[in-house]
Amino acid sequence: MSEEANEQVQNEAATEAETDVEAKEAQAETETASNDAAQSEAQVDPKDQEIADLQQQLLRTRADFDNFRRRTRAEKEELSQFATKKLLSDLLPVVDNFDRAMQAVSDADEQIRTGIEMVHRQFQAILSQYGVTPMNAEGEAFDPTRHEAVMQEAAEGVEPNVVLQELQRGYLLHDKVLRPAMVKVSV
Incomplete structure (x- = not known):
């Protein structure tokens, strides 16, 4: 090659x-x-x-x-x-005492009665400003969430578990129970 x-x-x-x-x-x-x-x-x-x-x-x-x-x-x-629930709750006994005072004052003491009524209305107005309203329990069906039964009584012509008498007024705070009403209930 x-x-x-x-x-x-x-x-x-x-x-x-x-x-x-x-x-x-x-x-x-x-x-x-x-x-x-x-x-x-x-x-x-x-x-x-x-x-x-x-x-x-x-x-x-x-x-x-x-x-x-x-x-x-x-x-x-x-x-x-x-x-304000606590404060308002503490004021309710004062309102109750005004209610009792108005019932206790005789017609002869008209000026005292007028003064108590004025203070009572003022208290009621202040409570309503804060959303406190009184309950009306008489004649209603007993509701354990709104009423506190302290007495029972048989009543003719009334169905069982109906509030016969309100012993202490109950109050609502914005439609919630602030204090339940003490009531007498039918049996």
């Missing part, structure tokens, strides 16, 4: 070797790329899952906060309505 032919065979072998190396490098790059893609997919899934979890957590937190805000607003309104 001549040197040219030998050189040509060597060039062809080198070219084939380069082509094989390039093919192997291309195959390695393809495998690396597919491995990277698989790894990136595996990495993206936990991130997507974490994002979805955080979004759900955010929605739950918002709902909890809205519920908290609504509950706080309701508690604040109730507190403002019933903040």
Whole structure:
């Protein structure tokens, strides 16, 4: 063989070797790329899952906060309505005493009676400003949430469990019982 032919065979072998190396490098790059893609997919899934979890957590937190805000607003309104409950409850015996004083004063003491009635009306007006209203229990069906039965009596022509007499007046504060009425109930 001549040197040219030998050189040509060597060039062809080198070219084939380069082509094989390039093919192997291309195959390695393809495998690396597919491995990277698989790894990136595996990495993206936990991130997507974490994002979805955080979004759900955010929605739950918002709902909890809205519920908290609504509950706080309701508690604040109730507190403002019933903040004076203790004071108003303590004033009720004074009103009862005015009622008794008006009943005890004879007609001869008209000026005293007029003065007591004026103070009594003033007390009633102040109580009504704060949402206190008297209950009317006589003739109603006995309700243990509104009435306190201290006596029972048989009465003809009256159904059982009907309030016969109010012994102490009951009061409501914004339609809730401030003090139950003491009553006599039919048997």
